[in-house]
Amino acid sequence: MDRITVGLEGRPYDVLIGQGLLAQAGEMLAPYARGGRLLIVTDTQVGQHVLPLFAASLQQAGIGYAAHLLPSGEGAKSWPELERLVDWLLSEHVERSDHIVALGGGVVGDITGFAAHIVKRGCHFVQVPTTLLSQVDSSVGGKTAINSAAGKNLVGAFHQPSLVLIDPDVLDTLPRRELGAGYAEVVKYGLIDAPDFFDWCETNIDAFMAGNPDARRHAIARSVEAKARIVAADEKELTGTRALLNLGHTFGHALEAETGYSDKLLHGEGVAAGMALAFRYSVRRGHCPTSDAERVSAHLEKAGLPTSLSAANVDTSGEKLVEHMLHDKKKSGGTLPFLLANGIGKTFLAMDVDLSDVAAFLNEERSR
């Protein structure tokens, strides 16, 4: 089993990664179960594929549970589902000292973490991520949120989990498209500051996609290490370090908004297209060699991911996409910083990007 500690000063927590860990979840969660009982938040798909094994493990450890099932998919990160979830927690007499369990992907983790933050002014929560995306990214770092009509993740809080339990075996039932979407966030860590990891991805993508256990374990552990290091350095995205994790997201979130947070474009797919766009825009501004941008797109495409507006099912003006971007939480004092790159593994925050130039670039991208 790998143990990676998120080294937040005064409140470190562990991320445990191990094949078959879910079968031991009951034992590991026993200290978190008040009166021998846990409140679990999950979704309808995870309820079918993962909850039975998880529940059996709780039962074996003598832990009872009550479960709340969200609808599966991005639509659940909404005000009505948040209200239903909070009402359910209150009806179950949740206490501040409780640890609510988020069993599912990034959607379940994001809304559960936010509900835990606001209910009774703050309860604890534990993340048991069941998608690749949530194992390598969303379960670690404490960003929690729902979407609002104005945009993605606009209502939320920083609220760190007490523990993260990752069992790579649960990915066996994950649909191939969802695996690809999570893979975009894996590749992101290589593109940010780890060119050797991007090389590893290029060499090992086939083994990884085929479910090779060593490749899975390496990709997950390396991603979690990177995320833990960056979060510990800048928990609340104040210094620019954590903003690096947003590579591809300013473009990507605009594409998600344009496709209505629907099955037309998953979050990870939006990030893939967003990273390809960020690299091509970096070439246009003279920061990045064309060959690096082409290498990034080729790799993402090998994973079946979109790297253009048309492949992301978006056919709209650059001006409209820039309007979505104006809701980005990185915007400050009228300036929207962009994550651009001097090359693979050389991402930086550019503070001088002219939004009319971004719109012109995106209009050119429409014919790609």
Ligand SMILES: NC(=O)c1ccc[n+]([C@@H]2O[C@H](COP(=O)([O-])OP(=O)(O)OC[C@H]3O[C@@H](n4cnc5c(N)ncnc54)[C@H](O)[C@@H]3O)[C@@H](O)[C@H]2O)c1
């Ligand atoms: N908080 C963060 O730091 C952070 C980071 C990245 C992404 N996110 C957010 O995460 C969300 C995307 O998360 P996601 O990609 O995990 O999507 P998701 O939570 O919607 O899960 C994807 C689909 O897979 C199903 N599923 C989950 N586990 C399964 C399993 N083991 N077997 C079969 N089916 C399974 C789910 O029911 C769902 O239909 C987005 O809202 C994004 O904004 C947050």
Ligand SMILES: O=C(O)C(=O)C[C@@H](O)[C@H](O)[C@H](O)COP(=O)(O)O
């Ligand atoms: O943890 C972070 O910081 C990230 O930016 C990780 C992203 O992959 C994730 O999608 C995050 O939710 C985006 O954050 P936001 O602040 O742009 O909503």
Ligand SMILES: [Zn+2]
């Ligand atoms: Zn993301």
